[in-house]
Amino acid sequence: MVFAPDSFKGSIPADEVARVLAAGWGSVRAGDGLILKPMADGGEGTLNAFEAAVPGACWMPVTVPGPAGVDIESSWLLLPPTEDAPDGTGVVELASTSGIELLGSDRRPWTAHTRGFGRAIVAALDHGVSRLVLGIGSSASTDGGIGMLTELGARFTGAGGAPVPDGAEGMSGVLAADLSGLRSLPEAGVVVLCDVTNPLTGPVGAAPVFGPQKGLTADDIVEVDAALVRLARLLPANPSDTGAGAAGGAGFALLAWGAPLVPGAVAVGDLIGLPAAIRDADLVITGEGSFDGQSAAGKAPDLVTRIAAAANVRVGLVAGRIDRTAELGRFAATMSLTELAGSATAAMSSPQTWLHEAGRALASTLGRQA
The missing domain is CATH 3.40.50.10350 (Glycerate kinase; domain 1)
Incomplete structure (x- = not known):
């Protein structure tokens, strides 16, 4: 049974x-x-679910910049080689690298970021995995995924061409995005586990729906939503796509990288057999x-x-x-x-x-x- x-x-x-x-x-x-x-949908516990269900899964420690602005010790999970992914699959969880639980009760709505998630993805790519599985639930930030993309090689600049700060604060000042340095997707592709269907912007977008739990006030939501609208004009993805508003806009950023979003529970079920x-x-x-x-x-x-x-x-x-x-x-x-x-x-x-x-x-x- x-x-x-x-x-x-x-x-x-x-x-x-x-x-x-x-x-x-x-x-x-x-x-x-x-x-x-054990099952998961891309949020907290995704790594544990894969480790328990896939024989030979191996924890890979990594130090990443946490959402509070200090380095934290985290891990990604290496799954054994398969016919479709001969060099293994890397499973990376946003919750354990840039997640809201890492902040405790100390919400940082303007400065929390997704750089840690991006750093862990880079570690898996540097290891040489054939495929990535990315869980994007439980985000601490609403930075539109720019922290993650920055770690992957993108460059976001503001007034005078200077790099923008981390978090929603930095995203609000983005005037240009250079994606020419972005890392390539691995050979067997990327699967993004997403458990929400919200678009990036608008009344049911990332800021109005998920911003309050991350500490955004009513006035903040208006400002951050407007910043996400501006960011959407700079990146090659559709802000109305299903799940673009997931993880404070990290879903949209991953779409811009070329990674498709899929229903988390279905994908996890398939991947663990x-x-x-x-x-x-x-x-x-x-x-x-x-x-x-x-x-x-x-x-x-x-x-x-x-x-x-x-x-x-x-x-x-x-x-x-x-x-x-x-x-x-x-x-x-x-x-x-x-x-x-x-x-x-x-x-x-x-x-x-x-x-x-x-x-x-x-x-x-x-x-x-x-």
Whole structure:
């Protein structure tokens, strides 16, 4: 059987969810063959999900300029060679190099940047990987991706031809963009994992929708959105494209580099071999932190259930909270940690305990039906 949960955001990463659920199941049915395929959509936890699901994946440490303006220790992930990528695939996560969690409560809406993400991409390119997989969730900045592109060799200048500062502050002063020094994409290309569909600018663009969580005020949003409009005139990409507004405009910058954006969960599933694993299974367990009506809109549990339905494989669902008005008929069984623990507070205070209990409970019910 296969365990393919997403992370329980704000509580526990997907690889840990899969491991603890499997341990709970195994405590009841020790003889079952258990395969862990933790899921991600490009945000925090993407590297861990790949490391857990791909045998031979190797952590590659790198020092990068963090979003707070000081160097931080981070890593990218090297996946083993394949026929399509004979020199391996580099997986780079924006969340662990330029992510908002790296700032804690210290939001820096004007100076946070994506240079760290770009530096890690360069490290993977310098290693000689054949392909890149880039996760762009959880950004700390709204710099239009200029920090990332600068690390990749672009040059952004303002008044008098001087290089602009980092962050939205610098982006607001960009008058010219020189992309002639940009690094080339690797031979087997780049896949950008994106979990939003917002355009770069306008009412549902990067600044109005995601700016407040990064510290932008109402007045800031107007100014930053106008700066993104100006930046869009300088780069060879369409600001209206799906996902261009992701990660504070880093999605748009990657489009300008020539890297396509794809739905994160689908791409991760393909890259870790999820469809093949499910086809060979009798049962798959999926889940996420909160399951409700929006969970059917392309998130990991929806993808898992669609793959399983096509293969005529049963699915069990585990979530921190389950909206019982949501469509649950697709699942052979459902398990809410909140209901198991008696309250959301109890469930979140010890998620490993209740995930283990959920695994045991599912093994006792679904296991008998195998």
